Amino acid sequence: MIPGVSLIEILTVSTLMFFIGVYGFLTRKNLITILMSLELMLNGAAINFVAFNKYLYPGQPNGQLFALFLIAVAACEVALAIAIVINLYRKIKAVDVEQVNTLKH
Amino acid sequence: MEKIIFYILSAVILSLSLMSVLSRKLLRSAVYLFGVLTAIAGFYFLIGYHFLGAVQLTVYAGGIVVLIIFSILLTHEIDHQMPTPEWSRVAVAGALCVAGAVMFIQLLQGSLFSRVEVPEQSDLNTLGNTLLNPGGGGYLLPFEVVSILLLAVMIGAIVIAKQRHSVDNSSQEKQAP
Numbered sequence: 001m002i003p004g005v006s007l008i009e010i011l012t013v014s015t016l017m018f019f020i021g022v023y024g025f026l027t028r029k030n031l032i033t034i035l036m037s038l039e040l041m042l043n044g045a046a047i048n049f050v051a052f053n054k055y056l057y058p059g060q061p062n063g064q065l066f067a068l069f070l071i072a073v074a075a076c077e078v079a080l081a082i083a084i085v086i087n088l089y090r091k092i093k094a095v096d097v098e099q100v101n102t103l104k105h
Numbered sequence: 106m107e108k109i110i111f112y113i114l115s116a117v118i119l120s121l122s123l124m125s126v127l128s129r130k131l132l133r134s135a136v137y138l139f140g141v142l143t144a145i146a147g148f149y150f151l152i153g154y155h156f157l158g159a160v161q162l163t164v165y166a167g168g169i170v171v172l173i174i175f176s177i178l179l180t181h182e183i184d185h186q187m188p189t190p191e192w193s194r195v196a197v198a199g200a201l202c203v204a205g206a207v208m209f210i211q212l213l214q215g216s217l218f219s220r221v222e223v224p225e226q227s228d229l230n231t232l233g234n235t236l237l238n239p240g241g242g243g244y245l246l247p248f249e250v251v252s253i254l255l256l257a258v259m260i261g262a263i264v265i266a267k268q269r270h271s272v273d274n275s276s277q278e279k280q281a282p
Contacts, residue, residue, distance in 0.1 A: 002107045002108070002111055002151060002152060003107055003108065004107065004108035005107070005108055005111045007218050008213050008214065008216075008218070009111075009115075010111075011213050012210055012213060013115040013118060013119065015206055015209045015210060015213070016119055016206055016210075017118060017119065017122050017141075019202040019203075019205055019206040019209075020119070020122045020123055020126055020202070021122070021126070022198075022201070022202050022205070023126055023198050023199060023202040024125070024126035026194070026197075026198035026201070026202075027126075027190045027194055027195055027198045028126075028187075028190070029187075029190070030131065030187060032131065032135075032173060032176060032177055032180075033131065033134060033187070035173065036125060036134060036135065036138050036173065037126060039138065039142075039165075039169065040122050040125070040126070040138070040141065043141070043142065043145055043165075046145075047145065047148065050149060050152060050154060050157065051152070054152050054153070054154070055218065056218060060235075061231050061232045061235050062235075064154055064156075064157050064232060065232070065235065065236060065244050067157055068157065068160060068236075069247060069251060071160060071161065071164050071165060072164075072251050072254075072255070073251070073254070074165070074169065075164055075168060075169060076254055076255060076258040078169045078172055078173065079172065079258055079259075079262050080258055080261055080262055080265070082172050082173070082175070082176045082262075082266075083261070083262040083263075083265040083266040084265055085176050085180065086176060086179060086180070086266050087265050087266055089179070089180045090268075095180055
């Protein structure tokens with residue numbers, strides 16, 4: 001563990017980071033910035049896993065493995081989202097969520 | 106010393122993520138996100154998980170941010186300014202987030218996590234053995250599921266982003282006259 005730093009301080013940082021991500025997710029309208037806010041939220045969750053692993057169960061690598069799987073799934077998600085964004089731009093020349101209604105009609 | 110580094114890292118993480126969410130320039134916002142991810146890798150190094158920090162650096166800061174910047178450059182002008190969001194939306198989202206953060210931090214202050222004093226053995230050997238262990242407590246099945254997921258995502262991304270011939274023809278006909 002980090003000497004002099006308690007678990008609660010790390011959890012506070014990750015909580016603030018998660019809610020900054022939620023704020024961006026709610027206010028932004030561009031698909032790419034929504035994706036970036038999602039990355040912030042995922043990273044806050046990963047910090048939580050790692051901090052709990054280090055402070056409460058230092059003998060096992062389970063939290064580390066959860067963070068690894070989280071990174072892999074985030075990479076998958078970003079790859080698919082970028083493909084969708086590029087295809088969308090090719091179709092309607094915009095990536096704003098308010099102009100995307102091609103599935104509605 | 107580690108305490109000071111931790112405080113610097115958390116200040117960098119929080120300020121850069123706030124700037125990444127608030128900035129109106131798209132490319133600048135992506136660069137701030139890069140800073141946040143690098144600072145998180147530094148946090149993993151500080152806490153002693155070197156492999157995880159290296160993976161964070163290579164996959165997140167090296168791969169995902171490059172993908173995001175590529176997509177920004179492909180779909181926007183380089184100094185694209187986003188419009189400011191409406192005040193009502195900002196007020197509602199800000200109030201929700203502040204309320205949620207205050208509630209969670211309040212909950213954290215009341216909780217007592219008992220610190221366990223176990224001899225640490227977080228070397229790469231235990232990590233790899235647990236990851237590829239088919240027995241109890243092993244993670245072989247999730248590992249294989251993630252590999253199938255990666256394959257499916259690769260095929261899916263190619264299929265989605267592939268240029269279709271009908272669309273191609275119609276756009277060329279439109280551009281011709």
